[in-house]
Every structure is written in C-alpha cells, then in structure tokens.
Amino acid sequence: MLEKLKRYFQTAYTEQFNPNDKNRNWFQTDDGHKFGISKTALTDDELNLLNHLFTSIDYHEDRIYNSRIKQEWHAFLYEHTNDLPILSGVGTVRFFYFFLKTPLEDPNSFEEAIIGGFGQPILFWQSRTHGFIIDQKPQEAFTKIEFNQLINTLTSDFFVEIHGYIGQLNKFDHSLKEKFSYEYQCIEAIHQGAHQEKVMTFYEGFPLLLIESPSLADPRILSDYLIESVQEQEMLHTLQVFFRNNLNASLTAKKLYIHRNSLQYRLDKFIEKTGIDIRSFSNATFVTLAILLINKKNSLIVHDA
Incomplete structure (x- = not known):
C-alpha cells in the first residue's frame, strides 16, 4: 500500500517523519510506519x-494527553507497555466505535455530547x-436502542451521517490490548459492508x-467471557439444545429433562457473564458461529499435535 502511495504522490510523499511540519498530513499504519503527504x-x-x-497522527496526538487516565489508556493500547490503566472497581470494559461521513467543524462539542450521553467515558x-x-x-x-437514540441525536445536532458499532464485553486484564486490536480490525471490516445500518x-x-x-475469523477476536462459557460442557450442551429447538425455552427444558426455571437460570447466567442476549435470533446466530469457530480451531490444534 505504501509503495502505491509513494508512486502516486511522488515528491509530495515522505517517510521522514517531522511532527513540526504542519504542511503535511501525517499518518501511521497498523504496524507503526509513519508517512506524510x-x-x-x-x-x-x-x-x-x-x-x-490509517491513523491520523497529528489529529490523534493533539487530543490524547488531556487527562492522566487518557494518557494511561493511550500508553496501554498503542505503546510498547502492558501496564493497565489504574482504575478502581473495574473488571469489564466495552468499546463503542463511530464513523462519520464527513469531518466535524466542532469536534469538542461532539465529545461533550458523547460524554454527557455515556457518563464520563474515554x-x-x-x-x-x-x-x-x-x-x-x-x-x-x-442497549442498542439507547445507543441508536444517541447516534440519532448527534446526527441531528451536528448535521453529519454517523454509524455506530457496539463491541463485546471484555475482561479488564492484560489481554485487553490484543482483544481491542482484533475487534477494531473486525469493526472496520464490518463497516465497509454495512452502510445501511445506523447502529x-x-x-x-x-x-x-x-x-x-x-481471514479475520479467529477465536482470538472473541471475548474471553464467551470462550470460557462455551467451554463449560453443561452450558455448551444447554446452548446447543436451545438453538436446535429454535430458542423455544419450554421445548428445550423438556429435551434437557430439567425444569423451565432451571433452564432460565442457565440462560440468565450466560447472558450476565457474556453480555449476549441469546434469546434474540441475531445473537443466537453469532454464538452458534462462534462455537463452530472455536471447535474448528481446537480440532486443528489436536490434529497438529
């Protein structure tokens, strides 16, 4: 890609990074290469x-160092460190993503509206x-409905088309950096083919x-909460029977020879841990595909061994 840009822009293109050169737009690739045009x-x-x-370096760096916690998040997600941000009482994190059709004239007000809607996010x-x-x-x-309402409000207030995506629930641990990197790549790929959906x-x-x-279909993109849940044999069997019976709780309980309340307890436990409400068709489809992906990966590992 960079070679093509170099040939296309010729002398307007450079890889000699100079943050003080404001006559160029500076960018960074996913593997850290910087270039300017x-x-x-x-x-x-x-x-x-x-x-x-690509990541816009000048714009990105102008906005990240306005708080201690933001500095720590930036260091953890983008720099060569595994030091988690210092947060108290945080065990789970979720990322939300947004794409604007055109740049904003007043990004500060946009950020304030986001913060007001979420309540002190980063x-x-x-x-x-x-x-x-x-x-x-x-x-x-x-929820998706609430996020959609926020996106609609922002669209009306700032006169710009916005698409939003809700990520998975992820553990707040050292694996989060890798999980974020994989999920962000996936969201970008999904966005390229999902322009009809606002949220x-x-x-x-x-x-x-x-x-x-x-090529992005790898169990590493999945939340650890989901992977752990479907690796529990009782939970996995419950989910598979639930899916085979078209999300019918009564029929599933009958096939499992358990009381409907016991089934509901298992489903609630899964929903609470993963954040995935499998009572909806789209979420059940996702979990079905995720199980197939995990099983395929495990079978390859066993075969290689």
Missing part, C-alpha cells in the same frame, strides 16, 4: 480515504472521521465479517 496534494476525498485506512479519535469510546462501566452500558452490534455484524474478511 503534502496537504496541497490531497483532495478532500483522498484525505477522507486515508483517514479511514474517547479517542483515530482520524477526523472515526474513533472509539471506552466504557469503563459496561454494566451500565447502553450495529459486533454480534450482528459477525456473519458479514465472515463473508467480507474471512
């Missing part, structure tokens, strides 16, 4: 495309048109991901 050589469409493909801009929100209290996280959950977009970017 003269602002006068870029059309608005080209700039928007580059902002979608917001990072990846470029002038997309970013993500860290919800450090996901037990109070928005979509990771679970709803997962089948689309398997079609658009099958």
Whole structure:
C-alpha cells in the first residue's frame, strides 16, 4: 500500500517523519510506519480515504494527553507497555466505535455530547472521521436502542451521517490490548459492508465479517467471557439444545429433562457473564458461529499435535 502511495504522490510523499511540519498530513499504519503527504496534494476525498485506512497522527496526538487516565489508556493500547490503566472497581470494559461521513467543524462539542450521553467515558479519535469510546462501566452500558437514540441525536445536532458499532464485553486484564486490536480490525471490516445500518452490534455484524474478511475469523477476536462459557460442557450442551429447538425455552427444558426455571437460570447466567442476549435470533446466530469457530480451531490444534 505504501509503495502505491509513494508512486502516486511522488515528491509530495515522505517517510521522514517531522511532527513540526504542519504542511503535511501525517499518518501511521497498523504496524507503526509513519508517512506524510503534502496537504496541497490531497483532495478532500483522498484525505477522507486515508483517514479511514490509517491513523491520523497529528489529529490523534493533539487530543490524547488531556487527562492522566487518557494518557494511561493511550500508553496501554498503542505503546510498547502492558501496564493497565489504574482504575478502581473495574473488571469489564466495552468499546463503542463511530464513523462519520464527513469531518466535524466542532469536534469538542461532539465529545461533550458523547460524554454527557455515556457518563464520563474515554474517547479517542483515530482520524477526523472515526474513533472509539471506552466504557469503563459496561454494566451500565447502553442497549442498542439507547445507543441508536444517541447516534440519532448527534446526527441531528451536528448535521453529519454517523454509524455506530457496539463491541463485546471484555475482561479488564492484560489481554485487553490484543482483544481491542482484533475487534477494531473486525469493526472496520464490518463497516465497509454495512452502510445501511445506523447502529450495529459486533454480534450482528459477525456473519458479514465472515463473508467480507474471512481471514479475520479467529477465536482470538472473541471475548474471553464467551470462550470460557462455551467451554463449560453443561452450558455448551444447554446452548446447543436451545438453538436446535429454535430458542423455544419450554421445548428445550423438556429435551434437557430439567425444569423451565432451571433452564432460565442457565440462560440468565450466560447472558450476565457474556453480555449476549441469546434469546434474540441475531445473537443466537453469532454464538452458534462462534462455537463452530472455536471447535474448528481446537480440532486443528489436536490434529497438529
């Protein structure tokens, strides 16, 4: 990709990073390579495309160091450190993602509206048109309906088309850096093929991901909460029978020879741990595909051994 950009922009392109050179737009690839392109050589469409493909360094760095906790999150997610942000009482985190069709004239007001809607989240801009929100209290996280209401309000207030995506519940531990990196790649791939939806959950977009970017289909993109749950044999068997009986709780309980209340207890336990309400068809489809993905990976490991 960089070689193509170099040939296309020629002398307007450079890999000699100079943060003081404000005559260029600076970008960074996922593997850390930095490059700049003269602002006068870029059309608005080209700039928007580059902002979608790469991290905009100048814009990103201008906005991240305005609080201690934001510095710690930035260091953990982007730098060569495994030091978790210092947070008290946080065991679970969820990421929300947003994509704007055009850049905002007043991003500060946009951030204030997000903070007011969520209640003190951490917001990072990846470029002038997309970013993500860290919800450090996901037990109070928005439902899809509530997030959709916020997106609609922001669309009306700022006169810009916005698409939002709700990530998985993830453990607040050292694996979170890798989980975020995988999930962000998946969300970007889902976004490329899901422009009709204003708001979509990771679970709803997962089948689309398997079609658009099958190379990303790896158990590592899945929440540890989900992986642990389906590795419990009793829970796995309960889910499989529930799915085979078209999410019919009464029939499932009968097939499992247990009381309906016992089945409901197991389902509630799964929902509470993973944040996935498997009583909906789209979420049940996601869990079914996730189980197949995990089983395929495990069978390959056994075969290789």
